[in-house]
Amino acid sequence: MVIAMDKNLRIVCIEDDDILRMGYESILSGVENFIFVNAYASYDLAKKFLEIDNPDVILLDIQMPGTSGLQALPHIKKALPNTSVIILTVFDSSELVFEALTVGASGYLTKDSSSSKIIDAIKEVNSGGGAMSTNVARIVMHSFQKNLNSPLTKRETEILDRIANGQTKPQIANELFIDQETVRSHVKNIYTKLNVNSKYEAIKRAKERRFI
Template sequence: MSQNLRIVLIEDDDIIRMGYQSLLTDVPEFSVINAYGSYDLAKKQLEADQPDVILLDIQMPGTSGLQALPFIKKALPNAHIIILTVFDSPELVFEALTMGAGGYLTKNSSAAKIIDAVREVSTGGGAMSTNVARIVMHSFQKNLDSPLTKRETEILERIANGLTKSQIANDLFIDQETVRSHVKNIYIKLDVNSKSDAIKTAKERRFI
């Protein structure tokens, strides 16, 4: 019989953290070793915890989950990290996966999905929410000759999904003036004068 999987939670929301802790503790082959409100609180103890799997939030006080990833991977190269967050922008997904995350789930994932994801990454697999998997698949289907930069593409995709400039700014952690500047560049590159024309042209040419 194999030893229980050692799990550490790093999540700043007390209620969500306790919910995950309760959920995972109920699984016979899991042992929740520790639960922290931030990476800054966890970092001194993580190596002693020796977790097999870490569930890591992105937006936390102090060091963010993405900023913490390389430090965790360096200190615990054999630990498997699952990002568990409300954010599912393509930029964040690819940055997390590139930096060594073994999985990326959004917080609306079911309890069963979270449990399965822990098992999956512990055996070297990759675990993603359906919407995150769709983002990854969609990226491979795009026209690679797009004149739009990665950031311009992200902004236009959000415009196409009905987000306002304010919502886009919040989603991408940039200010509204930066969003306006990117939109202006998008219009110039696509030779259009309106939001609807930009969306139509980009979709026809598979830029988004």
């Protein structure tokens, strides 16, 4: 969808990966009506300058040194209520997606998004719309199709969903920023609630009842 623009858009990027940060600047600086104002390696470095930068759109990573993107979002929205924030990250768990949208993100893209997708997303959120990667949109849609009477908590559902997709406990712990013992504790609770004794039984029963 082509969105007509009647003004220049001021863009700021907060991303700790030097190569990605320079890449976004290179791509976006060449787009008509885009002004790439500034790029920062963390929110902690950016926060004192954001009001001066006065961006229309901020591209924000989640995992950064110091204050994370999710922790930064409420502060950004309080200081710059008219600025749209697009999460741009490698993480696409349902819990992170919904937390980001809840605390003020206007869009959520994964870092494998194409240049054209990022450009379109910036235009989309600036016009009042929402922008999501295909896989993120699928997560959001899937959540509405789940059985609302599930006995599982959001975290248990997230973990079982990841197990069903072939992830190991160490992988789950790493991506959800929790330790492996916590994952094991959640799995034990899942088995108890579903009255099963293995991950295969848990996945089968959860899918049959639309818990995942």
